[in-house]
Amino acid sequence: MSSLASQLSPDEMKLLGKLEEQNRLLEKDSKSLYSVNGILQSPSSPINLSFEEDTWDQVVKEWEDWSKNKVGQLKELIRRGIPAHLRAHLWQLLCDAQNVADRQRYSQLLKTSFPSETLIRRDMTRILPQHKLFQSLDSNSQEALFNVLKAYSALDREIGYCQGSVFIVGMLITQMSEEEAFCVFVRLMKDFQMRELYRSTMAELGCCIYQFDSMIQEQLPDLHSHFQTQGFHTSMFSSTWFLHILLSSLSVAAAPRIFDIFMCEGLEIVFRVGLAMLYLKQAELIKFDVEGMMQGLYSENKLLKQRLGMLEKRCSEKLVSQLKTELETTRVNASKSYNTLKEMQAKILQTEGNSTGPDEDSVEYLQKELISCRLREAEALTGLKELKLHIKDLDEKWQQVHCGGQQKGGSVQNILQVELLSAQLKETHSKAALIESRHRLMQLQTENELHSNQLKRIEAHVNSQREHLQELTSQTNIYTTNFKRADSF
Structure with missing residues (x-):
């Protein structure tokens, strides 16, 4: 660990300290799921994989009860991460995608010709190769992404096609079929404020940016004053965060985790993660002018990937150790039996x-x-x-x-x-x-x-x-x- 710590930058060490502080607060919080009926262990304790799998299976089977009477516990579970094999199903449950009225119209919408088809193709050609999040998409998946964007553009002609929707639909396509992705995207547009964000008037987007700017002023007053001095407006970097749900600024591993929380808590996660990113870069950004701040925020993606990679490595080591222990226990029990x-x-x-x-x-x-x-x-x-x-x-x-x-x-x-x-x-x-x-x-x-x-x-x-x-x-x-x-x- 000492050799690993010597390779970290001061900024990365701050991130680790901040995460450890948050973990301690969660463990002490009497309202936290970790202290409610012992349903889960704290983040610092060994992960009981079989118990968590049973808990998630119970959530799926008793979804009505959990979604109505155990909202707090459900949020804590989702913040810990939805299992990959249940992610597609849970996303559909979280947004009630099974009850989308336009599900049967999907095949008919694909037959409709729409003027934005050329624009969609052009954006896909430009965006997909530049992001590792979508590099795993083969030709069939890319065609499915195009079909979903085209079908929704034909369904909602008032909004039509928006460039930011490529990231959201692309994330959905990596987890589920195109018809399921279409139903989930319809729900996100109608029930998660996304339709209002994508309006040409951008009134809702302006409200989000204004609210985010107020939060920066309250939580990071020194950084906000520097923005004001340099004439650096929050909209210059935060608009894409809201339109893309931060997907364009996250690593392949972090993107689905943030999207898990977005499916449960809505746009609130964009505000929280955005503030955390600015908090970690505050000392560096205050030293820069407008151009330097733009470059610093642009490079945040790279730094965040490095930090997440380091944290994922630590978590994987703990996971391997836990699995080895469980394997040895299972072997002993099998031998006795x-x-x-x-x-x-x-x-x-x-x-x-x-x-x-x-x-x-x-x-x-x-x-x-x-x-x-x-x-x-x-x-x-x-x-x-x-x-x-x-x-x-x-x-x-x-x-x-x-x-x-x-x-x-x-x-x-x-x-x-x-x-x-x-x-x-x-x-x-x-x-x-x-x-x-x-x-x-x-x-x-x-x-x-x-x-x-x-x-x-x-x-x-x-x-x-x-x-x-x-x-x-x-x-x-x-x-x-x-x-x-x-x-x-």
Whole structure:
């Protein structure tokens, strides 16, 4: 920085000091957007690109609310700079170009012949090559510029074609299609005082110059006195500033930024920037006569470009540093997400491969089921034991009766009693076998229920792990997208 500062002129150092002072004032201003709900960071803090992009997307989606209820915040956003990819759309929203009644007439207006066509061609040939702002225009863009100027001249025959409109329409053509540029230019002429500025009477232009001269007298009294002494009138340099919206005096980078603010705040930006330019050149201009002041103001364009280039370089260095930090953070997050995803995939595969394994979360439930099964088993065993005792008693009675019947000669009554006991004994054996079968069936059903419940819990756990895997996959995709976006910068 010390080597860079040694290369700057005193005038450029003043510009840097003035800008830093303004930044500090903005940060301290309680009404500034930087202190309202934390919606934006201050200019001296690192730029949160993704947050600002989300803010601008919200502005576009909720334009009616922002344009009516959040005007102050919208102005602060625009002063910080409209993103290049949203500039064309925002300009149309700012001037309500979508509702231009003459949009459908554009193609018909191009077919109309107009006397100023030759003058337009001549001015374009003279103006465009001399300004870097328009050197990027190819033949198609230049033809689009001519079409817009011609169409408006045919639409508004009272005003017709004005030389200063080349700069404004040229700026629009660099950002949007010719039909969109035509609609925006129609709005600028009708609603932004431009039509009155371009009138042949120049009454509105005279009012602006008079107001600007009064501001110079109030804000820069020494410079104004020098102008008066030298007979140097403000109109000698400021008329083109108003007619061109300063576009003829700004660099390629600064021109769209100033035009952003003009689309939001109107001609007020011309007064503010014009005063700033005179303030920076005040010490030098006071030393010159009329000719020297004209040359000094003419060379202001070159000096301003140098200062803006230096500031843009500083901002780009901060931006690159911020992008590197975001890129490193994104890479770390993507790596963590990838490792977590791999771990979850391995865990799910292990769970699916070991579906009969115990479920730690269901131990308490299994213990309760086991106790219940053992109680039922104990009851069944008790009943079986009693039945076996009953069988034993019947067997003993049958033996007694059978032996006694043989000794007594086998009377009919004894024979029947033996057969009855035999039948009861067989029935009891059958009941015992039935009870054992039911007990075995109950054991099998209990085991089946336990295995079914365990299988359901395992399936639920697997589904839960799959959902978690899907969430991690989605997070990985988000990190990958952010990584690619940051890497593209």
